[in-house]
Amino acid sequence: MEYVVIGADGVFDAGLRADLLDTWIAATDAGGSVGFTAPAPVPLVAETLDLALERLAGGKDLLGVLHNGERYVGMGLLVGKDGELSKHWRTVLRVMVHPKYQGGGAGRLLMNGLRQSAIDLGLEHLQLTIRDGNGLEKFYEPLGYRVVGTHPRAVRVAPDDYRDEIMLVTDLKT
16 A cells, blocks of 8 residues: 555546545445545535545645555545645645555555655644544544544534534644
8 A cells, every 4th residue: 555645637537536436435435524424425525526626736735645556545635724824734634545445554554644745845733623423533643633622513414413523733843
């Protein structure tokens, strides 16, 4: 398994898009917290992926992917904000590994790759949010992330099921 950064010209690769869409749908359907709930609303997932790829093509964000030698099986974005005051950090977004490839260190490889990409960009820290109730803190904390805040009931996964959104950060400069 290899971590690769996709450049702005690479986002037009139909195979990349197909693999990432398949991964996103599979991760959603397996219960992953990647922006949607199961069953994956395929047209909305595709639209969201296309919007992310448009931002990448414009050079606004960075896409890190995992490739297993045959296909892309994981992805994560480093998303920037507009403005001078936040150029020193990025949000880590849409982190996912296809369920067939989870459990063998692929997620750690992806996160370490995104961290190195951020360091290479000269960033000082990264931020990400997670949906509570899935125990994801246990994955991110050993990678250097710490909880810095909670937004109560920020995520509604069903009409009567609200979850807190938990914000984590990691420092890149020591």
